[in-house]
Amino acid sequence: MTTAVHHEIEGPADGPVVVLSNSIGSTLHMWDPQVKPLVDNGFRVVRYDTRGHGRSPVPDGPYGIDDLGGDVLALLDTLGVESAHFVGLSLGGMTGLWLAENAPQRIRGLVVCCTSAQPGNTQMWLDRVKQVRADGMGPIADGSIGRWFTQSWIDANPRQAKELRDMTANTPAEGYASCCQAIADLDLVPELPKITAPTLVIAGAQDKALPPDHGRVIADGVHGARFEVVDQAAHLGNYEQPARFSELIIEHLKEAA
Structure with missing residues (x-):
């Protein structure tokens, strides 16, 4: 059953829609550095809080990646958007991969950041x-x-x-735990060749949570995907190196259009 997630919209009403999807333990505000650059380049930006996070509802868990992807499809339906660009980081990137694999007609261009198609470490997530x-x-x-x-x-x-640490501290525990369960056994690798949306994979060179090798697997699995590694960027690379991430994202989405 889908959840009506909290969302915010900025940018021109007639601009191409780009959906921004947050990491586990964050809210839509993790994308603050990218909103103005995207809007200034004519995009209509839709940010949302993944279920169990921020101001979105916290339905009973566990959640599956199909639940998280289904919430996005329901959001697009609510907004009357037939297809959109999608940019996701970490859990948001996993959601984007699922969407591009299972609802390809809804995804025009895809950017996945600091993420994985098969995170592994199942026991760590369950712990x-x-x-x-x-x-x-x-x-x-x-x-x-x-x-x-x-x-x-x-x-x-x-x-x-401190503000970003508090963002995680204020995440509902049940929402966080249920999303951990969505990640624990995730394996989207076999379906990567099904993705037809123009795809950009961005990794952070200093990302210890999901190192660049995870991004390389995605880029190798998606036909024609582009792979970029950004230096001096850990897991929330879009926030640590906002100018470079914004530049890469906007360049790719313009080409995808």
């Missing part, structure tokens, strides 16, 4: 589910900031680092 349900989101938030950013960025941006 994280237990941890969140036992101890809440505080310990997860403390650990996530070190995965999301390089230490040099954290040292140079202490206020932003």
